[in-house]
């Protein structure tokens with residue numbers, strides 16, 4: 001079949017991206033509505049005031065159902081104030097910290113004031129207040145569904161994400177209405193939604209015709225908040241299954257509001273994973289940003305990321321034929337694991353009795369679709385997996401070349417610039433490596449290049465032999481276009497000026513991270529990206545911070561979201577063979593993450609990006625968690641049947657956050673009894689189902705119905721799809737509600753890989769196989785970022801912008817201003833960021849290996865427009881013809 005563009009822009013709107021649960025739990029301050037008469041514009045008229053009087057005044061103006069809102073705000077203000085006061089005297093001496101402090105005060109005050117605003121506007125125009133307050137009954141028709149940040153208008157700035165009509169808030173509101181439904185019976189149904197869980201042919205077809213969207217997100221709701229609420233008792237009327245305490249809510253009322261408001265202040269960023277429930281049930285615990293008043297810092301020591309023991313510390317994995325409960329001693333060898341390549345020295349592939357390849361997926365060299373090196377097959381498998389340092393270890397951290405010395409003075413000057421700006425200690429001088437000619441670097445004579453000094457923290461980090469000190473700054477990149485926006489960050493397609501290479505630059509606003517309490521999540525994401533080295537996990541090339549922003553420079557996956565590729569299909573689904581291809585790549589990536597002790601927790605087509613080659617790249621790790629005391633993976637069996645037990649790595653580790661994406665969430669998460677890495681196998685089951693049927697198996701007409709379906713219903717398969725018995729069996733076993741019986745519960749990924757469905761999969765050669773779809777930059781393709789289903793909002797944003805003028809009376813485009821500063825700020829040296837700084841734990845660093853894989857910028861390419869073409873070289877057995885018939 002000839003190459004064919006599959007992009008169908010018309011179909012893109014049929015389903016929107018889903019949002020992960022915890023992501024709606026932001027403590028977003030709501031922005032003042034410009035068309036109200038309310039004068040409480042916190043940004044201009046209000047002086048931050050932490051006194052309780054102010055709060056009380058605000059609340060007194062509100063209708064009764066809002067009264068509890070300020071009480072929480074007041075509580076938070078008190079907490080903030082206490083925390084700030086209790087900080088060391090040196091706090092006040094650091095101007096940067098003062099800035100963060102003011103951000104924090106502003107956040108608190110803004111929330112208070114907006115509460116008043118909400119009330120005022122509510123009475124004036126109910127339509128306009130629909131999304132202003134989560135507790136306001138909301139008609140979600142047509143609006144709440146557009147939580148596709150990528151489709152939101154590009155002009156929107158970070159601040160505009162705070163716009164009160166945010167669809168996210170609508171989601172939150174919807175969710176809480178859903179909760180009330182669960183407790184008090186159904187509210188009138190929005191007939192635009194249909195119940196998909198019946199899984200009949202009709203419902204399936206209807207579903208596809210309907211304007212289907214992912215269900216709204218659900219926040220983390222620690223149980224003590226519910227139980228502390230008088231009206232949150234269990235509902236005796238509805239005989240609902242055992243559900244997470246989070247879900248036991250009443251109709252929106254004062255107590256619900258209190259819960260909502262409380263929730264907004266306890267995002268997971270303030271909660272140490274696995275201690276979450278314990279911490280939260282301690283009423284004395286401060287859940288605000290400054291939760292630890294004993295600690296003289298913005299972020300308590302407990303919030304700082306700790307590097308768990310490497311599962312590979314002994315230099316090799318333990319080869320054991322014993323069972324998974326064998327005692328495994330952790331080595332104290334400080335060698336980090338990121339540079340470790342898990343590989344069998346000789347033979348990468350072994351077949352078990354059924355013919356399944358059971359070799360653990362190795363950590364291959366940097367992604368390449370070139371043919372696999374000769375001579376791998378047929379050699380004997382080595383019984384142990386050895387730790388090998390990456391090839392990058394041999395690359396000197398800083399080239400001592402002529403060019404290096406010639407630019408040394410520039411580097412010193414660069415350092416001097418930073419020192420001057422931050423006025424920080426000169427110890428541990430930050431000297432960027434000399435090979436980059438930073439445009440911002442001024443030549444300064446007379447400086448002696450004392451050589452690079454690695455950041456102390458970077459040296460001690462687990463990924464220190466994979467990364468070196470940062471070699472780039474924001475000025476090294478030129479923005480090409482906005483690719484999408486995340487929860488607190490924006491992702492730009494950029495080209496590196498020196499090399500013309502394309503990257504995805506994710507930029508987080510520090511102010512936003514503080515306001516939204518996302519610091520821990522972003523740091524966790526960095527940790528995972530930096531630690532990982534896998535062909536199906538997006539590569540992090542650089543991470544750095546400036547005074548106002550945090551940057552992740554990642555591999556550009558020009559195919560965009562796999563979700564989008566699915567959406568270009570008429571039926572939103574693909575054939576079994578193609579689904580098998582993607583499922584096996586996802587399994588390999590999950591196996592790798594589990595080996596490192598990470599639980600991904602947010603698998604869905606939206607978080608799977610497509611590399612230019614068509615292979616998958618997992619992204620978005622901000623919901624992932626790393627098991628404490630990760631154990632050493634165990635090799636089981638001998639010779640050809642050797643398999644690796646990935647389950648043991650995080651054995652015994654349970655975490656209790658309510659995170660995930662509604663239709664993908666596992667029963668144990670809903671039940672709230674804690675969950676393990678098994679949640680990833682559940683989500684794999686949902687993913688395979690969605691790839692095959694274009695819908696998820698348990699989707700209901702609202703969150704409660706979905707959760708109820710997840711807990712009660714068995715998975716069923718629409719009749720109109722010819723799915724093999726093995727495939728159905730795999731899905732059923734992955735979607736086993738009992739996590740202890742679920743496929744993967746014995747040995748982790750090995751259980752899945754050995755399932756007959758994957759019998760013919762060559763696990764070691766996955767990255768060398770031909771993907772079913774090849775993304776192409778094409779003038780005729782879909783420009784997903786330009787599609788916006790929310791034009792109204794877009795116009796409002798534009799209107800708001802018109803009001804802003806500079807000192808000369810000329811219009812300022814805030815977005816342009818913001819973007820300019822994003823790409824102009826000077827990079828900051830981590831070692832000089834004081835311990836009190838919320839971003840002290842951030843690591844600025846560059847990947848050591850040369851980047852030969854990223855795309856090179858070509859002027860004539862229309863970046864952003866993507867179409868998906870069939871892979872002509874894919875073998876017939878892969879049934880790609882069936883794929884394109886759909």
Ligand SMILES: Nc1ncnc2c1ncn2[C@@H]1O[C@H](COP(=O)(O)OP(=O)(O)OP(=O)(O)O)[C@@H](O)[C@H]1O
Nearest residue numbers: 023483484485486487488491504554555556557620
């Ligand atoms: N490496 C990349 N290459 C290409 N596009 C990317 C890359 N990373 C992100 N994007 C695009 O940017 C969008 C936002 O990315 P991000 O990971 O921040 O989003 P998210 O998962 O929706 O948000 P978050 O987890 O922060 O709430 C994605 O939807 C994706 O389309």
